[in-house]
Amino acid sequence: MANDGPVEHGYPHLETVRAAITALYKRLSYDTIQTFATSVPPVDVAFCDTDDLYLGSQRVARELVRHYRLPDARLIVGFREMTHAANVELAAGPEYFVELNDRFRTHRRDIGAALAHEIMHVYLHRLDLSFPGTRDNEILTDTATTYLGAGWLLLDAYREDAASSQKLGYLTPEEFGYVLAKRTLLFGEDPSTWFTSAQAYTAYVKGMARARQDAQQPPLTAAGWAGRRRYTRDRRHAQDHRRAGPPPASGGPGVPYAFSPEGGHGPLRVSFPCPTCHQRIRVPVRGRVRARCGLCRTVLECDT
Structure with a gap:
């Protein structure tokens, strides 16, 4: 969590982000990803200053558990002083303990963003899907959170001005915008009306421009000779199966x-x-x- 410090910009983790999206499709299948066509609506994770801190956090956690379809998972949310935004204890379940940074006691509108990331850790843990190394695994978590409909909260938590800054997650704002744009292009869902942060909207627009560039690139340009041969072989194999009739x-x-x-x-x-x-x-x-x-x-x- 960047707190009153410099915020990294650009696309330094783009290759890992793309690998994370590919890993989601391989592990979940296209059919399962289609069930996440609707994002978490703002009304389900809204948190105002008059809400009870602990009851409100548990309510938001339950909504995110429901969104991720983890019916046999119960989140117990607490607060303590720490360097990072949040932490989750990945045990066997069904109870999982999530600790949030003490600063969320007074920045309650970002509690949903922190919980979305931590509950995704539980989701990926149950899927047994991970990347080697802490950095790449956290990028996978941010990417999965965004692509499966809760990461707009993480991008909306990004705020930066001349005096202070805040960003949750390991992706840059533009990378969050890129993944969110990929989701928008897939499902036709426009999250731009949900942003309360002007900087988040700007990052989303930049990410959309980068995502549209992907569709303009010729296929297999970076695959090399062996990759193109393998693609030709697999495509011919699929055509032979179609000629033989459907399964x-x-x-x-x-x-x-x-x-x-x-x-x-x-x-x-x-x-x-x-x-x-x-x-x-x-x-x-x-x-x-x-x-x-x-x-x-x-x-x-x-x-x-």
Whole structure:
């Protein structure tokens, strides 16, 4: 958390941000990401000075848990003096202890932003998705928070003038704007009316310009010779499968489908969505299966 100090600008972490978005699609699937088409609305995380500090924090935490579809997660929020904005204890659950910086006692409108980041740590912990190193893992967390509909709070917490500054998270304001713009281009949702910070809106506009540049770049320009060959091979393989006819189930939302592991080795597996959080569960084809969703802990039984 930058507090009355210099705020870094530009796109120094852009490659890691792009890798984080790719990792989300690989781990969650396109279908699951589509379930986050609606962001956390401002009314659900609004916090005024007349609200009770602890009851209000618990209310905002519950709304973010609901948004991330973590029904079996209970957040206990406390406050203490610390260097960072917040910290969460990643235990086995279902209870998780979140500590917020004491300055949030008087800056209550930014409590939602801090909680959005910390609860995303819980979400990624349950997904078993992480990047090596603290820096890259925090960038993954910021990117996932923003791309899945709660990161506009982190960008809105950015304020800077001649006398003071504040920024939450590890991404620069322009990088937050970039990820938020990527989400806007995907879902058609405009978050600009939610900003209370003029600097946040400016960073979002800059991020949108950078995101639109991505769509103007030729594909595979940085892939190299081997990457282009691999893409051509995979595309030809997909075309051969289409000529052979569609599979019994296409794998759309709510539809189970069978697939082979990468490389074609190992037993055939079946994938089906969790009815609670829509995260896809993959198990070997072996008859009656009892599986537990690693995200929301729902127990499922099915015939494979």
